[in-house]
Amino acid sequence: MPHRFPQEAVLRDGRRVLLRPFTRKDVGALYDFFQRLPESTRRFAWDRIEDRKVVERWGRELDYAKVFPLLALDGGRIVADATLHRRDRGPLRLAGRIKWTIDPDYRGAGLGALLVNHFIDSARALGLKHLSCMLISDLEGDAVEVLETLGFAARRIPGYGFDPDGNPHDMTHLVLAL
Numbered sequence: 001m002p003h004r005f006p007q008e009a010v011l012r013d014g015r016r017v018l019l020r021p022f023t024r025k026d027v028g029a030l031y032d033f034f035q036r037l038p039e040s041t042r043r044f045a046w047d048r049i050e051d052r053k054v055v056e057r058w059g060r061e062l063d064y065a066k067v068f069p070l071l072a073l074d075g076g077r078i079v080a081d082a083t084l085h086r087r088d089r090g091p092l093r094l095a096g097r098i099k100w101t102i103d104p105d106y107r108g109a110g111l112g113a114l115l116v117n118h119f120i121d122s123a124r125a126l127g128l129k130h131l132s133c134m135l136i137s138d139l140e141g142d143a144v145e146v147l148e149t150l151g152f153a154a155r156r157i158p159g160y161g162f163d164p165d166g167n168p169h170d171m172t173h174l175v176l177a178l
Helices: 024-036 052-060 111-125 141-149
Strands: 007-010 016-021 067-074 077-085 095-102 130-136 153-162 168-177
Touching: 016 111, 024 052, 024 077, 067 111, 077 111, 095 111, 111 130, 111 141, 130 141, 141 153, 141 168
Parallel strands: 095 130
Antiparallel strands: 007 016, 016 067, 067 077, 077 095, 130 168, 153 168
16 A cells, blocks of 8 residues: 555644554444444445444454555544455456445545545555446435546446335446546
């Protein structure tokens, strides 16, 4: 990874956060972060973040070569969790996938762009050719705009995703050629 951690960053509103990789010691704090999120955010998570065993498994199975998890902390409190996913073989071995979750109180301050830019730098250093992300179009429109300003090409796919109640949602697939 091209970045040295921990690393302090200043957000647009002047707040400072510490960026560093997730470690096994962070399981409890990451689980607490997920539980602080509004239900409207948690219900659309890619993983069962309401289940502590899921977060504990991430800590046990930590493999930075497959998934690089990056945390943003304000003091000792996690305010964002982001991941860069890679494959070691197959047709997508040179394509990375990114995901992130940001505390609603820290959205709109440039934290998402900061995390994604770290992953762009890391992906280039690792020799990846593309980064991709899949977002819920109607709920994550601000994030779609941020990625488009960073150079990601967006393609909206009508009715591709579903909420827990079975209602369809358009999804936006974003890809950045590195």
